[in-house]
Amino acid sequence: MTTGRFAPSPTGILHLGNLRTALASWLSARAARGRWLVRLEDVDGPRCRRELGEAQLRDLAALGLVSDAPVVWQSERGATYRAALETLHAAGRLYPCACTRKDLQLLASAPHAEDGLRPYPGRCRDRAWEGFDRALRLRLPEGPLAWEDRVLGAQTDDPAVFTGDPLLFRRDGCFAYHLAVVVDDGAQGVTEVVRGADLRPVTATQVRLQEALGLPRPAYGHLGLVAAPDGGRLGKRAGALGVAALMAGGVAVPEILGWLGWSLGCLARPEPCRAEDLVDAFAWDRAPAGEVRVPAAWT
Numbered sequence: 001m002t003t004g005r006f007a008p009s010p011t012g013i014l015h016l017g018n019l020r021t022a023l024a025s026w027l028s029a030r031a032a033r034g035r036w037l038v039r040l041e042d043v044d045g046p047r048c049r050r051e052l053g054e055a056q057l058r059d060l061a062a063l064g065l066v067s068d069a070p071v072v073w074q075s076e077r078g079a080t081y082r083a084a085l086e087t088l089h090a091a092g093r094l095y096p097c098a099c100t101r102k103d104l105q106l107l108a109s110a111p112h113a114e115d116g117l118r119p120y121p122g123r124c125r126d127r128a129w130e131g132f133d134r135a136l137r138l139r140l141p142e143g144p145l146a147w148e149d150r151v152l153g154a155q156t157d158d159p160a161v162f163t164g165d166p167l168l169f170r171r172d173g174c175f176a177y178h179l180a181v182v183v184d185d186g187a188q189g190v191t192e193v194v195r196g197a198d199l200r201p202v203t204a205t206q207v208r209l210q211e212a213l214g215l216p217r218p219a220y221g222h223l224g225l226v227a228a229p230d231g232g233r234l235g236k237r238a239g240a241l242g243v244a245a246l247m248a249g250g251v252a253v254p255e256i257l258g259w260l261g262w263s264l265g266c267l268a269r270p271e272p273c274r275a276e277d278l279v280d281a282f283a284w285d286r287a288p289a290g291e292v293r294v295p296a297a298w299t
């Protein structure tokens with residue numbers, strides 16, 4: 001069965017870009033009469049807060065987007081991630097990394113464009129195994145990987161260019177983003193991953209990790225990002241563009257949904273609607289690959 005998911009990190013409010021991703025993943029799953037799941041990716045210690053995750057769930061519910069299964073919080077799944085590390089170690093795919101704590105913190109989070117992408121140069125590749133209490137990296141196979149994106153078409157990426165050998169476990173005991181996302185997509189039977197184009201560059205790395213764990217490859221769709229009215233980054237203004245702030249500014253939920261649906265190619269013009277009104281009009285070949293800008297009146 002088609003299983004889609006939305007997997008935000010609870011580090012802030014969901015801005016219009018996040019909401020657009022959430023709606024697209026929901027519409028794609030609903031259009032296929034499949035399931036849609038929400039997973040809170042809160043492995044990254046202090047940056048993630050439970051109450052922010054709860055607020056994100058409330059905002060999704062306000063749009064009519066509710067997980068079809070109990071919401072998964074990654075901070076509760078350490079034993080599963082540890083078991084995956086043991087599988088990888090048994091297959092000879094892990095090595096300890098002795099690079100500095102600062103480097104590791106920079107590399108551990110979801111590598112969105114604003115953080116820059118820093119491929120790991122493989123400095124510790126030949127270190128002997130020292131146990132599971134070290135920072136651990138996955139030894140990637142050499143060479144590029146071809147994969148298909150529903151929005152962007154055929155892609156070929158060499159993980160060495162974007163991530164290098166990914167960090168899967170940090171010395172401070174945190175499991176890293178790449179491990180948690182791949183293990184959970186597998187455990188939850190996710191068949192399609194819909195997310196922002198800022199994560200496109202790490203897809204090949206995640207596919208290599210799926211292969212190492214013997215997990216099936218989901219379909220991928222990376223959506224163009226949402227920009228400010230002048231084309232600038234939304235990030236800086238995101239505080240003003242969450243559901244609560246938009247509503248406080250007089251923008252009702254059906255208007256938000258109408259704009260999101262229009263931006264995904266489901267409506268000829270932004271007009272108020274409910275999420276379910278958009279299901280039949282949703283099609284991947286209508287979703288624009290380029291960036292969309294939020295209405296100036298909303299900022």
Ligand code: GLU
Pocket residue numbers: 007008009041110181193194195199
């Ligand atoms: N948790 C990641 C984020 O905050 C998304 C991971 C994914 O969708 O694969 O953007």
